[in-house]
Amino acid sequence: MVRTPSTMTPLGSAAPDFSLPNVDGKTVSLTDFDDAPALLVMFMCNHCPFVLHLADALADFAREYEQRGLRIVGISSNDVENYPADSPELMKEEADKRGYVFPYLYDATQEVAKAYRAACTPDFFLYSRSGETGELELAYRGQFDSTRPDSGNAPTGADLRAACDAVLAEELPSEDQTPSLGCNIKWIAGNEPDYFG
Secondary structure, three states, X not given: OOXXXXXXXXXXXXXXXXXXXXXXXOEEEHHHHOOOOEEEEEEOOOOXXXXXXXXXXXXXXXXXXXXXOOEEEEEEOOOOOOOHHHOHHHHHHHHHHHOOOOOEEEOOOOHHHHHHOOOEEOEEEEEEEOOOOOOEEEEEOOOOOOOOOOOOOOOOOHHHHHHHHHHHOOOOOOOOOOOOEEEEOOOOOOOOOOOOO
């Protein structure tokens, strides 16, 4: 498997805007989370073995942390013409199958992925609410945990949980963050970002 790491966007960066269709047909925007103390934006997809490895653990994580006030959104930006398993119709099936409690959005133009400098699936961006500006600022961009599809270990979400615990306690996570690793986002030919390759 080709392994692509996160770009490790600078901590403190503002959350880029988005307005994308959810699998239920409704549009979800960044402004829908204006009251959130913290927001986790995840770039993911249906077919990637790295996502499939942690999909059930991710569903469990989301149910637990949304109860604690974390807001979560998943985004798929893959080229569905060449990767039809990631189509919006099958995204809805995957969300229902896994029991995802968060919106699972489709980024057809891939512009949102570029705005976040997302590189792989899964790619996690955890934002905390700044006490000074009230804006969502990047507090964590790294791995779910150290397990991989070929590691033989069950995912625990240890790294992301530690970061979320800190943010929900109105603290900053450790800046010692390990990049997420996964399949590269499947860019539409000619639409690859400057950080790809």
